[in-house]
Amino acid sequence: xxxxxxxxxxxxxxxxxxxxxxxxxxxxxxxxxxxxxxxxxxxxxxxxxxxxxxxxxxxxxxxxxxxxxxxxxxxxxxxxxxxxxxxxxxxxxxxxxxxxxxxxxxxxxxxxxxxxxxxxxxxxxxxxxxxxxxxxxxxxxxxxxxxxxxxxxxxxxxxxxxxxxxxxxxxxxxxxxxxxxxxxxxxxxxxxxxxxxxxxxxxxxxxxxxxxxxxxxxxxxxxxxxxxxxxxxxxxxxxxxxxxxxxxxxxxxxxxxxxxxxxxxxxxxxxxxxxxxxxxxxxxxxxxxxxxxxxxxxxxxxxxxxxxxxxxxxxxxxxxxxxxxxxx
Amino acid sequence: xxxxxxxxxxxxxxxxxxxxxxxxxxxxxxxxxxxxxxxxxxxxxxxxxxxxxxxxxxxxxxxxxxxxxxxxxxxxxxxxxxxxxxxxxxxxxxxxxxxxxxxxxxxxxxxxxxxxxxxxxxxxxxxxxxxxxxxxxxxxxxxxxxxxxxxxxxxxxxxxxxxxxxxxxxxxxxxxxxxxxxxxxxxxxxxxxxxxxxxxxxxxxxxxxxxxxxxxxxxxx
Amino acid sequence: xxxxxxxxxxxxxxxxxxxxxxxxxxxxxxxxxxxxxxxxxxxxxxxxxxxxxxxxxxxxxxxxxxxxxxxxxxxxxxxxxxxxxxxxxxxxxxxxxxxxxxxxxxxxxxxxxxxxxxxxxxxxxxxxxxxxxxxxxxxxxxxxxxxxxxxxxxxxxxxxxxxxxxxxxxxxxxxxxxxxxxxxxxxxxxxxxxxxxxxxxxxxxxxxxxxxxxxxxxxxxxxxxxxxxxxxxxxxxxxxxxxxxxxxxxxxxxxxxxxxxxxxxxxxxxxxxxxxxxxxxxxxxxxxxxx
Numbered sequence: 001x002x003x004x005x006x007x008x009x010x011x012x013x014x015x016x017x018x019x020x021x022x023x024x025x026x027x028x029x030x031x032x033x034x035x036x037x038x039x040x041x042x043x044x045x046x047x048x049x050x051x052x053x054x055x056x057x058x059x060x061x062x063x064x065x066x067x068x069x070x071x072x073x074x075x076x077x078x079x080x081x082x083x084x085x086x087x088x089x090x091x092x093x094x095x096x097x098x099x100x101x102x103x104x105x106x107x108x109x110x111x112x113x114x115x116x117x118x119x120x121x122x123x124x125x126x127x128x129x130x131x132x133x134x135x136x137x138x139x140x141x142x143x144x145x146x147x148x149x150x151x152x153x154x155x156x157x158x159x160x161x162x163x164x165x166x167x168x169x170x171x172x173x174x175x176x177x178x179x180x181x182x183x184x185x186x187x188x189x190x191x192x193x194x195x196x197x198x199x200x201x202x203x204x205x206x207x208x209x210x211x212x213x214x215x216x217x218x219x220x221x222x223x224x225x226x227x228x229x230x231x232x233x234x235x236x237x238x239x240x241x242x243x244x245x246x247x248x249x250x251x252x253x254x255x256x257x258x259x260x261x262x263x264x265x266x267x268x269x270x271x272x273x274x275x276x277x278x279x280x281x282x283x284x285x286x287x288x289x290x291x292x293x294x295x296x297x298x299x300x301x302x303x304x305x306x307x308x309x310x311x312x313x314x315x316x317x318x319x320x321x322x323x324x325x326x327x328x
Numbered sequence: 329x330x331x332x333x334x335x336x337x338x339x340x341x342x343x344x345x346x347x348x349x350x351x352x353x354x355x356x357x358x359x360x361x362x363x364x365x366x367x368x369x370x371x372x373x374x375x376x377x378x379x380x381x382x383x384x385x386x387x388x389x390x391x392x393x394x395x396x397x398x399x400x401x402x403x404x405x406x407x408x409x410x411x412x413x414x415x416x417x418x419x420x421x422x423x424x425x426x427x428x429x430x431x432x433x434x435x436x437x438x439x440x441x442x443x444x445x446x447x448x449x450x451x452x453x454x455x456x457x458x459x460x461x462x463x464x465x466x467x468x469x470x471x472x473x474x475x476x477x478x479x480x481x482x483x484x485x486x487x488x489x490x491x492x493x494x495x496x497x498x499x500x501x502x503x504x505x506x507x508x509x510x511x512x513x514x515x516x517x518x519x520x521x522x523x524x525x526x527x528x529x530x531x532x533x534x535x536x537x538x539x540x541x542x543x544x545x546x547x548x549x
Numbered sequence: 550x551x552x553x554x555x556x557x558x559x560x561x562x563x564x565x566x567x568x569x570x571x572x573x574x575x576x577x578x579x580x581x582x583x584x585x586x587x588x589x590x591x592x593x594x595x596x597x598x599x600x601x602x603x604x605x606x607x608x609x610x611x612x613x614x615x616x617x618x619x620x621x622x623x624x625x626x627x628x629x630x631x632x633x634x635x636x637x638x639x640x641x642x643x644x645x646x647x648x649x650x651x652x653x654x655x656x657x658x659x660x661x662x663x664x665x666x667x668x669x670x671x672x673x674x675x676x677x678x679x680x681x682x683x684x685x686x687x688x689x690x691x692x693x694x695x696x697x698x699x700x701x702x703x704x705x706x707x708x709x710x711x712x713x714x715x716x717x718x719x720x721x722x723x724x725x726x727x728x729x730x731x732x733x734x735x736x737x738x739x740x741x742x743x744x745x746x747x748x749x750x751x752x753x754x755x756x757x758x759x760x761x762x763x764x765x766x767x768x769x770x771x772x773x774x775x776x777x778x779x780x781x782x783x784x785x786x787x788x789x790x791x792x793x794x795x796x797x798x799x800x801x802x803x804x805x806x807x808x809x810x811x812x813x814x815x816x817x818x819x820x821x822x823x824x825x826x827x828x829x830x831x832x833x834x835x836x837x838x839x840x
Binding site for chain 2 (some may be wrong): 203212
């Protein structure tokens with residue numbers, strides 16, 4: 001096969017880990033040490049990044065527009081908090097349990113997103129999010145209701161590392177979990193399975209016509225994404241010691257969608273980039289006009305869409321001739 | 329092959345498709361034999377695409393049955409029919425715009441070889457998948473554009489890719505097993521073709537696809 | 550029990566007027582407009598401000614609210630919405646959420662976040678009771694008023710849709726935009742006027758609803774889910790679909806909150822999810838039409 005090599009190399013090239021990625025992750029792992037005064041916000045960024053990456057799996061790669069992803073985030077948070085309070089305060093076990101429960105919820109909810117148009121799915125995901133909010137509200141003997149679940153104290157990580165007040169351990173913990181799950185997600189999207197997801201996103205009809213069991217794939221990816229979102233929620237509850245109803249609110253789902261869109265959908269790092277930008281912006285703007293953050297976000301969204309998401313995030317797509325034809 | 333020529337492989341009995349007040353498919357019965365080539369001819373609006381959609385499972389018939397190799401497939405989903413060997417192309421290209429031809433074929437071949445569910449290995453890591461992609465890309469003159477996003481390809485290349493995808497699903501899992509092709513060729517005619525997968529014969533339907541009128545004479549019905 | 554039914558019908562009719570604009574524009578332009586609630590909010594605030602600051606009588610505020618919201622809708626359609634019709638749904642969702650956030654924050658900033666209270670004219674206050682015992686029908690006069698206005702509007706809408714030329718142009722554009730344009734129908738004008746009227750109706754509904762639903766900056770988002778339910782369940786290919794869906798929703802909500810207060814809002818959400826799973830295209834889709 002005289003053309004074997006170029007094709008192979010072409011495919012393999014996108015899968016290999018690029019040098020800048022290694023640098024990025026090394027920096028990320030070093031950040032709690034180098035920027036120890038900002039450990040708290042680093043922790044928050046890692047959590048939001050994980051949440052956004054989980055949304056990318058279903059939104060960016062599979063094309064499911066969900067307005068209720070916060071349902072799994074909240075589920076993870078409350079599961080971890082309750083587990084620490086009622087069973088065992090070990091962080092890793094709690095994380096695993098929270099992920100498991102979120103995946104269960106995700107599997108259940110995935111039944112609802114299989115059929116229907118974009119609008120139906122929007123509705124259903126929104127509805128599920130609201131139902132969970134109501135549930136958490138009504139089961140206040142379990143969840144603390146509107147007051148939230150407080151006083152979640154965790155034991156040392158891996159039995160050795162205490163969660164310090166400065167938040168360094170927490171930041172490392174979150175970044176490590178983010179890295180681990182990110183690596184898994186990366187393998188997933190670069191695999192044949194991931195390619196079939198993209199096929200479903202681009203042309204569901206054709207995906208069916210080449211033998212892809214669309215419904216099955218949707219259920220699987222939705223479950224996985226739910227688990228990841230649950231992990232993010234668990235990290236939040238564990239590192240802040242607190243879980244509250246607003247984790248289920250529509251705002252959270254809208255915010256994480258914004259984070260992902262800012263960073264760019266469909267390339268996994270979008271969640272990370274978006275989280276960094278979003279959190280830093282939030283910090284900055286909150287210092288100036290605390291209450292009207294909503295307005296600026298709204299304006300940003302409107303402008304973003306009008307200008308075109310692609311052009312804002314990847315300015316080089318404005319000039320395809322200069323930079324070569326864009327890869328998917 | 330000719331001794332088994334009379335064996336009915338795909339048949340439909342009493343297929344009816346109603347959309348509200350319109351009966352698009354009215355009690356259709358057809359029997360397709362092994363190795364035969366058929367043309368389904370009709371003017372616009374006659375219901376050819378509807379029939380193809382019924383056969384491939386995109387639409388659920390209001391009444392009737394479809395049998396493939398003796399087994400009732402009426403209730404099967406489209407992807408399950410594909411696994412049994414029924415493949416189709418689309419009159420209006422149905423492609424994956426954000427993927428490249430290489431990625432498209434790689435994913436189709438992977439799926440066809442049963443690797444579509446693998447989430448750990450990378451897409452370009454399977455040698456047999458890669459080899460099959462090479463073959464298809466060369467056969468359809470897509471090698472030069474294999475790394476370009478499908479969205480930017482010219483119509484001719486898109487059409488070639490469309491057919492390449494269908495052929496990618498046609499590679500037999502069991503050597504020598506017959507494979508179905510349902511080709512949508514030109515606006516006026518659509519052709520159902522059955523062929524054993526043999527490298528030389530594989531070129532056959534391609535010629536038909538692009539030049540139907542002349543090939544009409546070689547079709548059975 | 551009859552009172553509950555009555556209240557549910559009133560609530561449902563109100564929801565219908567609020568949501569019908571959304572149903573039509575969604576069916577017409579295939580645009581998921583989550584900012585529809587913001588137009589309703591605008592109508593509500595126009596009414597409140599006019600009544601409180603300028604002393605305009607309530608009845609007069611209603612058409613003004615309609616006009617105000619319609620004008621705003623028309624301007625936004627022409628400038629912001631139109632370039633986005635062929636964008637993917639995600640973009641539309643993000644855009645309309647952005648608009649809503651801006652509206653909510655602006656209302657908060659300029660008017661404040663307290664609940665707005667309006668003083669209804671005397672003749673709309675009060676209540677009439679018919680029957681006795683378990684079959685008492687208590688009709689609040691205001692709710693009666695709402696039902697009357699909304700019923701009249703519904704009949705008017707149905708008339709326009711079925712008996713006027715504009716209505717047939719609208720229906721043609723909903724069915725198939727390209728063919729309609731090919732027939733010489735000025736689709737842009739149809740879109741603009743439909744969007745404006747839809748937003749106007751939302752504004753009117755917001756004005757009517759201030760007494761019943763309350764009005765504060767969170768109104769835009771709070772009730773958005775209900776509008777979406779009406780549209781998703783009722784379908785976008787007729788107005789009777791959303792009407793029935795709205796009535797169903799209104800009665801279910803009121804009855805649910807009364808009989809099983811513990812579960813209140815659940816009923817509505819679960820019902821919606823169940824219906825959408827069973828019939829993803831909505832309960833009342835006209836066969837053959839594009840859902």
